[in-house]
Amino acid sequence: MLSNRFLQVESLNEAGDHAEAISLGAGLAADRARVLGADHPDTVKSRRQHISCLVGADEYGDAGRLAAELAADSARVLGPDHPDTLESRNLHAACAGLAGDHAEAARLFAGLVVDQSRILGADHPSVLGSRFMHADCLDHAGEHAEAARLAAGLAADQNRILGPDHPDTLQSRRQHIRCLVGAGEYGDAGRLAAELATDSARVLGPDHPDTLASRNLHAACVGVAGDHAEAARLFADVVVDQSRILGADHPSVLGSRFMHADCLDDAGEHVEAARLAAGLAADQNRILGADHPDTLKSRHLHTGCLASAGEYGDAGRRAAELAADSARVLGPDHPDTLKSRFVHAYSLAAEGGLADAAPLAAALAADTERALGPDHPETHMVQQLVRLLTQ
Structure with missing residues (x-):
């Protein structure tokens, strides 16, 4: 009966019915603690499932608190070096980041990387994954230069361990570029983004979402480096391909259209930028609604372009x-x-x-x-x- 309830919670969570999954999952964890004991592996498993349901419902505060308690209990019952303890610590760190405490999440991931490296070995996939999250959280916490250094090191190690064409290697290269942009290193970021876009197209195919994301990142880097006309040209091409692959109303297409108009305006093409911004605002009004922040943002771009024109x-x-x-x-x-x-x-x-x-x-x-x-x-x-x- 308890096993069936576990599967029921799992199905509800996967179906997106997070509220019901949370309610049933919390009840199951309590019942397993009563029947099997608080330290029984199945009880611990249900507590972890409950936390996952909370994350699915964006209840990051509660999820983080419960994950911290679970990590402490796992260390006490299973030992600090047990794989389940490490997994619980990873979940705790992730919840802290999702809740917006990026500095604390970075601290937790840094400690986890040290212990995972000692227990599992520096080249273990879990270690590489935690290093990625450590750099990502540092970047979100505003520590862009340090995040860029860590991301560059991770990409180099993944290149050695997994190969230059592995998706995780490409993903870390993309992270490195984003960190460089945050640190104001626009020249290096643009050069690396162009290389990444080429490699992504070769490895994943020109229509792969990661290839489109890399091209978008390249265009953004060119723009922040000051070459607004070239950035506008790159964004225009991205919009065409994104529209064909993802559909004209896809959020990524709308985002690239905004950047296209913005770069045109910065390049002095105010009249054309105003025309594009007006069309984008109208489409966002239809797709997102009149009061959506993105619709208002595009209307603001439109008025600024009109004034400049x-x-x-x-x-x-x-x-x-x-x-x-x-x-x-x-x-x-x-x-x-x-x-x-x-x-x-x-x-x-x-x-x-x-x-x-x-x-x-x-x-x-x-x-x-x-x-x-x-x-x-x-x-x-x-x-x-x-x-x-x-x-």
Whole structure:
């Protein structure tokens, strides 16, 4: 009966019915503890299953707390070097990262890597996997340079152990590039991303999702390195292939379309960028809904492109509407709301409506300083606009 209940929980969790799986899984773990004992392997197995169900339901806080307790109990019952103890520690670290405590997750993974290397050997697949997560958590914690160093070392070791064409090696190379971007090493990141895109196409095929992701990363690296025209060309090609392979409404396609328009705008092609951004915002409104953050973000890009193209009347009208929507959806102090208010005031002033723009800019300056702080670049930009309008 208990075994059947375990399978039932597993089926519910795999089917996406996480709430029911959590309820049944918690009950099963309690019943096994009562019948078999708290330290019985089947009880421990059910506790781990319960944690997995919580992760599936995005209940990362509860999952992390239970995983920490399970790791401690596993070490006490099975010993600190037992594979199940190591697995429980891995689950604890992963839950900490999913809950947003990336620094703590990195610390847990670092300790796990040391013990796994001693027990399993440095080249064991579990060690390589934990090293990947360690670097990933460091990157998310803002330690980009150290994360890049670890990712580079991991990719080199995977190249030796698994071979240069193994998917895990390619994945670690991609992680290394992302860390380099975070560290501001755009030149190296762009060069490595171009090489990775070529290798991914050769190994996995040109239509593989990882190949498309590598091409997208290459385009992004070129853009942040300052070659906006080339980045726009690369994103345009990615959009064509992504649309063909994934479908025009796929989230990755929408993301690449945004980057294409943004790079065109940065390259000075404001009119074309505005056209693309308007089309993207309309499609996102249809697919995601009018209040989705991505829809609002594309509308903001559209208004900025219009202003850069000198279409101040249209830009100001749209920016005023967007500022109201952003305040309602995201909150009045959200950076995107403040940015839309800036475009509104700037466009009014550029079109000659100085008397209307000045009080809007003054109110925005006060709100921006309060929300973002006196030293924030956005605060300085708004204050500069106020000075220009009051000269």
